[in-house]
Amino acid sequence: MDTRPKLDDERSLFDRLGEFRVLLELGSIVPALPALMQAPRGDGHPVLVLPGMLADDGSTFVLRRYLQALGYQVHPWKLGRNWGPSTAIREGIRTRFKELSDRYHRRVSIVGWSLGGIYAREIAREYPALTRQVITLASPFGAGYRIDGEPSAELAARLLPAPPVPCTAIYSKSDGVVPWEACLEQESPQTDNIEVQASHIGMGVNALVLWAVADRLAQAEGRWKHFDRSGLARHFYPETK
Template sequence: MTTDADSDLKPPHLGLLALELRAPWEFGSVLAAWPALHRAPRGDGHAVMVFPGLSAGDASTVPLRRYLAYLGYEAHGWRQGFNFGPRAGVLESIRRELRDACESSGRKVSLVGWSLGGVYARELAKEFEDNVRCVVTLGSPFAAPPKATNAWRIYELASGRSAEEEHRRSGALSEAPPVPTTSIYSRSDGVVAWRGSIQPPDHARTENIEVIASHFGMGLNPSAWWAVADRLAQAEGEWKPFDRSGLLGIKALIYPDPHRA
């Protein structure tokens, strides 16, 4: 449920929106960061579904999915074409994809969602708690009204729906799923007001990880990739909050303290 404070959230200002042009350089920095990314915790082979953001498709998540596959996961996209909102049949199809992935592997599935895709991931985990291992979102606006983003007009054009009406009908989007859930966000996000990606930290289940990234580049950003890999690599049932310490203090610079004022 959106609080009175949340309802006053404004979308990122035009200066931050202009900084979204740095997204290609974030992907380019993967090459420089590869020695570190190569050392990320390895996966155990369980399935990971990756959901794209608004108006994007599986092509946008190919780099991240290939990285996760390199680490040992069975990573695949959502297989629903472009994400134009909850069109007829989409929600039913992703529910079926989740069930099929669990049945074929005999194991729980992790869900990773970028922007609007993260909202899908969180809601799926609420509905299918027994099938989901953990949820990781990237710049997802689950704790803010639609107009706290710079994308609400695009959403209405793409989906043919009223963003505010959808928000009213969707229920408590800010309520965390009953599985380990990580929200990765950036205070320099030019599309989503960063406070709209914050969930109350609960050391038994939920956390927030801040990265220095653009919204369009978050799913291509090496620091976000490392954080996703670190979260997915935890043994089922042994979840612990993200550790910012280590690497002679460098890690704390890459991942700012999310609890600071």
């Protein structure tokens, strides 16, 4: 049986043009900062942040600085530009992850943006005992796209199941780059999906995304729970349908 999600591979012109929202998203950070700093404080555990396709650590600067301000030990991947899957990239992420695990003697949380989220899930699948949780930002792990851009049913079948650690997928239905349906975790006690109004390239600077990431990372180790949409949150984070 084909377990892949049904995908609308044709992004509408409206969705693609909507990627220009990144300018508004970036501009909203400063006025949103007082509210963002009310997010739960971190417990100092290490967090590894992985950039998306064709991006580098500069793209995750805002996200990393925000999480540092909340009290986490946040680290870039230090592998240059993300040119796509390769032996060097896979070995580099593995080495970086294990280095942080050994340095802090604590489980590492991994935040991955787009293709970086696919890497994050695979590292967690390989090292579940060393991984605290995974958070993906608009990561189309359910599409099974190869590096040439063509879909692969075999690859999707391998990537779609979540690794055996808490996993949260943050996605936008107006994503102008990847099909949002491919960015959803399958429902389970250890998975969650959080919808936000965001562009694909603005995920790392969107205030709603930043708050959701902070909320997820603040879950006590061993006591992870699903995202709470009660109170004011229900106005900004709709229930996943």
